[in-house]
Amino acid sequence: MSLNIGMVAGEPSGDLLAARVMRGIAAGAEPGRCQGIGGPAMLEQGFEMWHPMSALSVFGYVDALKSLPRLMHTYLDVKRRWMRHAPDVFVGVDAPDFNLRLELQLRQAGVPTVHFVGPSIWAWRYERIHKIRAAVSHMLVLFPFEVAIYEKEGVPVTYVGHPLAEIIPMQPDRAGVRARLGLDPGARILALMPGSRASEIKLLAPRFLQAVQRLQVQDPALQVLVPMVNAQRRDEFQAWVRQYPVANLRMLEQSSLAHRPASWDALEAADAVLVASGTATLEAALFKRPMVISYVLSPAMRRLMAWKSGQKGPLVPWVGLPNVLLNDFAVPELLQDDATPEKLAQASWKALTDAEHTAGITKRFTQLHETLWRDTPALAAQVIISQARQGAAR
Incomplete structure (x- = not known):
């Protein structure tokens, strides 16, 4: 039957x-x-x-x-x-x-x-x-x-x-994906993920790029990977790059591997991630990457969400899924007025360079991965x- x-x-x-x-x-x-x-x-x-x-x-x-x-x-x-x-x-x-x-x-x-x-x-x-x-x-x-x-x-x-926990490897292959993408195996790499919607690109891309400009003052060799979901988002992001140019930036589109999004290549290759709140934060956690989570809503969108939900904010103190699941501010969240280029750069520098922080995050995210698998x-x-x-x- x-x-x-x-x-x-x-x-x-x-x-x-x-x-x-x-x-x-x-x-x-x-x-x-x-x-x-x-x-x-x-x-x-x-x-x-x-x-x-x-x-x-x-x-x-x-x-x-x-x-x-x-x-x-x-x-x-x-x-x-x-x-x-x-x-x-x-x-x-x-x-x-x-x-x-x-x-x-x-x-x-x-x-x-x-x-x-x-x-x-x-x-x-x-x-x-x-x-x-x-x-x-x-x-x-x-x-x-x-x-x-x-x-x-x-x-x-x-x-x-969570099916992502089954698909994403427990032990990411940073060296392997860097070799496949032709990246320097010893480079310091930041994955920049300003979102998949036009409104997110508009509100986050300029802040993220200005943060990278500050980071590259500290490390001029810093590499930046930006995965793009489609050509329209790529063009919108590229317009902001022309306004806030940064060095060593590479945009990634669909991976050559079937059903593997470009974001996974960026996450697996990166040392740290600056990311818009959403599913990408969970993906970053499953790839065991230290991250900085950010989000900005326009005043009109904040009013609309408050009207539709009847709430001024979420019922939990976190917006990032890794923090929600760990019941803790395991990684920083810089939202709304706190999402300044200076604060984003400071938090991202710590994610890129603090070995003790990275080791602790890797351990916690591994335990989270095991729970979700x-x-x-x-x-x-x-x-x-x-x-x-x-x-x-x-």
């Missing part, structure tokens, strides 16, 4: 997560047919794509408003299909605004629903737990501390580990197949 599994992944990270879960499902005793919204990695695993994940791609609140007709058309189409021919289980991968709404409709129609990657209710908008409780039959979470939150709220939950595809597949069996028997 082949199980019929509905699935929606709305962005590249979700595409990779879903593809790994599909491999776990295929390895089970009852392989399933997966269909819905996804990306190229899912297609490689035999996914039946009704809409590409680009149909759900939005960048910020303004883009979301402009994209509303397209989003509604996509939503109504997949909802109609699944209401007409119900899947045995539905799996929503991240994209909570889209997936939780769809999960609620399907669950009310009797379809078991699994949501993979819990929304960060521990930081913003805890009230979403009520929507989750109504919409989700079983939650799959990436971080161990999330289990207690969902158990307390009566939502069935399984910790499946699980057989994510198999664990997720077990829950999904169990829910699908219940759905098939209804």
Whole structure:
């Protein structure tokens, strides 16, 4: 018997997560047919794509408003299909605004629903737990501390580990990636990661580049690697480089290795990282790199986030995932008015040169990596197949 599994992944990270879960499902005793919204990695695993994940791609609140007709058309189409021919289980991968709404409709129609990657209710908008409780039959979470939150709220939950912890090597090969990129094996290298959105480049790139200018006064030979997610971000960043030029800067685009982002090459080659808050901070931690985390929101965006969340700030004292997971300011966070070129340069110099600090961070990040490493595809597949069996028997 082949199980019929509905699935929606709305962005590249979700595409990779879903593809790994599909491999776990295929390895089970009852392989399933997966269909819905996804990306190229899912297609490689035999996914039946009704809409590409680009149909759900939005960048910020303004883009979301402009994209509303397209989003509604996509939503109504997949909802109609699944209401007409119900899947045995539905799996929503991240994209909570889209997936939780769809999960609620399907669950009310009797379809078991699994949501993979819990929304960060521990930081913003805890009230979403009520929507989750109504919409989700079983939650799959990436971080161990999330289990207690969902158990307390009566939502069935399984910790499946973070798939990045399985993919990123426990022992990074700095020498190997430097050789592949043609970098000096003995150079001092800073990875500069100002974000993947236009607003992040606009607000962080000039500060980061001015910080590098100060660092290169102390070490004129300092090498700088800047991974770029696409040509548009590259052009936006390059415009800031012309205004704040630095020496020995190299922009990296897609790695020559399949499914390996350019950011991983930069992180593995670097001695330290100056990084925008986000998933890249966790990647830096898994590569065991000392880092400085920064972020700046425009006044308008701060007001919009406060209005939407009902909060002036996050519910935890940290914004960087490594600090959240370690429950400590293990690495510095320079946010808003503190994100000055001078402060960024001072903190980055310590990350680059303080051997004792680096040794301590390496130890803590190794322990974190071990905590997050699980057989994510198999664990997720077990829950999904169990829910699908219940759905098939209804």
